Amino acid sequence: MNALKRILLLLPLLFVSCSGNQTKQIEIEKREVRDVHTKDDMVNRTREILEKSGLSADQKEKFLELHGQMIFKMNQMNEEFHKLKILLFKEMTKKKRNRSKINEITRQIKKLHNEKLTIMLGSLEKVDKILGDKSMSIYQEDWFLEHIKP
Structure with missing residues (x-):
């Protein structure tokens, strides 16, 4: 049962971590786009x-x-x-x-x-x-x- 509780506690952290990585990747890509004059x-x-x-x-x-x-x-x-x-x-x-x-x-x-x-x-x-x-x-x-x- 302890293992199940740990998994359930870590699961939301995994989702937050993944969405945070995507946000960071989008920010990096956004900085690479040049402006139109x-x-x-x-x-x-x-x-x-x-x-x-x-x-x-x-x-x-x-x-x-x-x-x-x-x-x-x-x-x-x-x-x-x-x-x-x-x-x-x-x-x-x-x-x-x-x-x-x-x-x-x-x-x-x-x-x-x-x-x-x-x-x-x-x-x-x-x-x-x-x-x-x-x-x-x-x-x-x-x-x-x-x-x-x-």
Whole structure:
């Protein structure tokens, strides 16, 4: 019975240890990703990747249209995100903070973040449909992987 108790006590530690290692690995990989200097750099490099990709003109056009829509939508959402952060900061720095207002602003920030993630994942599915079997080779382009930003 003692051995069983020890195993049951050590089991949660094993799970925590494994998740901690994955978190550390993600942090290491995140530090290796370089920043894009400007959005124009990203758009121009994406065009270069597409040009040498062997995709049809129709696939390239559809991809660039989707990419443009995605950038536009993300810019709108980023503006909204920045406005909410300013409101949150203003409320947090008041002498008499309104906790319910802070909670609501925080909820809206989290909701917006989740919407962005949903749009990004949905766009990847659309790209897969547009590019077909070539999508994985586009995604594996070194520069693309180094510079892609959510």
